[in-house]
Amino acid sequence: MAGLIDFISRKLFSTPEAIKEPDALRIGILGAASIAPAALINPARSHPGVVITAVAARDRTRADKFAKQHGIQKVYASYQELLDDPSIDAVYNPLPNGLHYEWTLKAIKAGKHVLLEKPSCNRAEETRRVFDYAKEKGVVVLEAFHYRFHPSAHRLRQIVSSGELGTIQSLKGALTLPRGIVGADDIRYNYSLGGGSLMDGGTYPVSFVRFLTFAEPVSITSAHARPAPDARVDVGTIATLAMPGDVSATIECDMALPPRFWIVPRMFDMGMTVKGDKGEATLFNFVLPMLYHYITVKTKDGKSRTEKVYVPPSTEGEWECWPKAEASWSTYRYQLEAFVDKIQGRKPHYWVEADDSVKQMEAIEQIYAKSGLGSRPASTFVL
Ligand SMILES: NC(=O)C1=CN([C@@H]2O[C@H](COP(=O)(O)OP(=O)(O)OC[C@H]3O[C@@H](n4cnc5c(N)ncnc54)[C@H](OP(=O)(O)O)[C@@H]3O)[C@@H](O)[C@H]2O)C=CC1
Numbered sequence: 001m002a003g004l005i006d007f008i009s010r011k012l013f014s015t016p017e018a019i020k021e022p023d024a025l026r027i028g029i030l031g032a033a034s035i036a037p038a039a040l041i042n043p044a045r046s047h048p049g050v051v052i053t054a055v056a057a058r059d060r061t062r063a064d065k066f067a068k069q070h071g072i073q074k075v076y077a078s079y080q081e082l083l084d085d086p087s088i089d090a091v092y093n094p095l096p097n098g099l100h101y102e103w104t105l106k107a108i109k110a111g112k113h114v115l116l117e118k119p120s121c122n123r124a125e126e127t128r129r130v131f132d133y134a135k136e137k138g139v140v141v142l143e144a145f146h147y148r149f150h151p152s153a154h155r156l157r158q159i160v161s162s163g164e165l166g167t168i169q170s171l172k173g174a175l176t177l178p179r180g181i182v183g184a185d186d187i188r189y190n191y192s193l194g195g196g197s198l199m200d201g202g203t204y205p206v207s208f209v210r211f212l213t214f215a216e217p218v219s220i221t222s223a224h225a226r227p228a229p230d231a232r233v234d235v236g237t238i239a240t241l242a243m244p245g246d247v248s249a250t251i252e253c254d255m256a257l258p259p260r261f262w263i264v265p266r267m268f269d270m271g272m273t274v275k276g277d278k279g280e281a282t283l284f285n286f287v288l289p290m291l292y293h294y295i296t297v298k299t300k301d302g303k304s305r306t307e308k309v310y311v312p313p314s315t316e317g318e319w320e321c322w323p324k325a326e327a328s329w330s331t332y333r334y335q336l337e338a339f340v341d342k343i344q345g346r347k348p349h350y351w352v353e354a355d356d357s358v359k360q361m362e363a364i365e366q367i368y369a370k371s372g373l374g375s376r377p378a379s380t381f382v383l
Pocket residue numbers: 002030031032033034035036039056057058059062094095096097099117118119144146187193199200
């Protein structure tokens with residue numbers, strides 16, 4: 001999946017290499033993770049204020065190969081060695097979910113800012129501790145919910161908030177992948193590493209529902225998990241969240257949707273539909289909108305329209321502090337812009353606040369509790 005995203009980003013959305021500023025932020029990567037090129041290395045190329053200077057992997061040969069492939073100068077054979085390098089300002093943590101807590105705390109202890117992959121941790125309590133510690137140490141930590149930095153997500157929220165759809169009644173969002181994309185040995189199927197579909201794709205529709213409604217679930221009405229061979233791991237989950245004001249939100253995630261009627265292959269679904277008493281709006285592909293997306297708005301007076309929002313549609317109102325983006329900017333490029341702005345004391349165009357990340361994990365844990373699978377294991381790491 002990450003390889004596919006990376007290939008498409010490089011082929012279709014590569015942006016010119018920027019001339020780097022002398023005081024560019026030096027970022028190191030913890031792990032030769034598949035998502036790192038798409039989420040950080042490629043976006044960094046066009047950012048004048050960022051240089052990817054180091055990578056660490058548990059295996060030196062793997063780190064060497066990764067560094068050579070991506071033109072990264074320094075290589076470390078352990079994550080701690082990279083954290084001990086005083087020339088590194090910030091780290092990207094794309095480790096398996098169950099290691100996010102430990103290595104983010106260690107990075108903060110080393111005085112590094114952290115771009116932390118989603119989901120922030122296995123448990124809300126761990127997320128809270130991470131952000132409290134970051135505050136104490138005066139460093140920036142950002143949960144990498146990249147889709148939220150792209151203008152398409154904000155445009156849908158603007159439509160919902162404008163009242164055009166009337167009183168909101170329901171939302172339906174998904175991130176489902178057809179069978180064959182995620183291998184059986186993938187970290188996503190490993191319970192002790194924080195695996196599970198809800199922890200993976202499911203975090204997106206949960207996060208987007210919370211973003212669009214400016215609210216937290218009042219309760220979880222229902223949650224059904226389709227178990228993996230390790231029954232503590234969900235291959236897929238479907239849940240209904242009761243949101244304030246009688247709004248019902250259905251979220252679906254799946255890492256291996258079987259073909260329909262055994263033969264008809266399934267498509268990716270990364271959409272969100274919001275229905276109100278005056279109309280409805282759908283954002284097709286809210287997760288990776290840079291590849292392709294559209295927003296359709298249909299109102300009960302018979303009108304309909306389609307919008308595509310690759311760059312901020314205006315320079316006024318809520319768009320005022322958005323960067324001068326190019327249409328080729330990915331969600332990750334927008335996210336990197338905000339991460340650097342925050343560290344360098346500028347106002348980012350959008351930010352995922354600490355409390356938002358904590359509440360996100362609370363919602364994930366509540367859904368797991370309702371499905372009967374329970375939260376992913378708490379980290380045993382003590383700082
Ligand atoms: N924002 C986004 O769009 C996406 C985010 N993600 C998130 O990024 C993270 C990584 O995902 P992905 O890149 O697909 O995963 P990978 O399996 O490709 O990478 C995980 C990395 O973790 C390291 N690692 C450390 N300990 C272990 C262990 N015990 N078992 C396995 N790996 C270990 C490995 O590093 P080493 O090189 O040292 O061996 C590996 O490179 C997850 O949190 C996931 O949710 C994933 C995809 C998309």
